[in-house]
Amino acid sequence: MSFGLPSLKSKPSQPQEYGFEEGEFGVPELMKTGLGSARGTIDNVHPLAQSEKNYRQNADKMNMQVLRNIQGLHAPLKIAMELQSAKKIGHLPFLKSSNVMLESLTGRDLEMAPEDLFNTGEFLEITGQPHAMVERSLGIF
Incomplete structure (x- = not known):
């Protein structure tokens, strides 16, 4: 089976x-x-290097498949729509998004990983003039 x-x-x-x-x-x-x-x-x-590289995608796929087998097709579709809408939430181009909603939907807010410690906003080397970045994103130049 x-x-x-x-x-x-x-x-x-x-x-x-x-x-x-x-x-x-x-x-x-x-x-x-x-x-x-x-x-x-x-x-x-x-042999495990490729598996570890795609761990998050494999775990998400397996969770969606188990959810589909238990609750039916509507549950993974609803979660997929919520994830897509959470990814579309935007900010101004010069502000870094915290992705709080997306992380809470995927469960990443409960985990601690190296990118959480070493990828903070205060250490970002990318800075720019806010007006120029907004104009560039709108295509005004």
């Missing part, structure tokens, strides 16, 4: 060819190309 839930098993995938530009001794010359170039050519080296 299938409920349409996504699989919990991780599917390991590694590329057959990593595409390193090998030097004279058959290893990548990182002193010439840099460490960033070597890292960019490697895909996920651990």
Whole structure:
């Protein structure tokens, strides 16, 4: 009996060819190309890396599927409409949105993550003139 839930098993995938530009001794010359170039050519080296990257989307999808199986189609549709309307709430372009409504609907307001500590508004490097930013968003220039 299938409920349409996504699989919990991780599917390991590694590329057959990593595409390193090998030097004279058959290893990548990182002193010439840099460490960033070597890292960019490697895909996920651990089977759980892709699963962890998409954890939030997978959990939301599974919760919606369970809700649909328990309460019917109306419940996930209602929640999806509420999430869409919460995403559309806008502020002036020079003000950072706190997304309080969206976080309370998704349950993110009860969690503490690194982006909550290190991504605060006082450390933002993007500042601008409010009038110029509003004119640019309206296409006035």
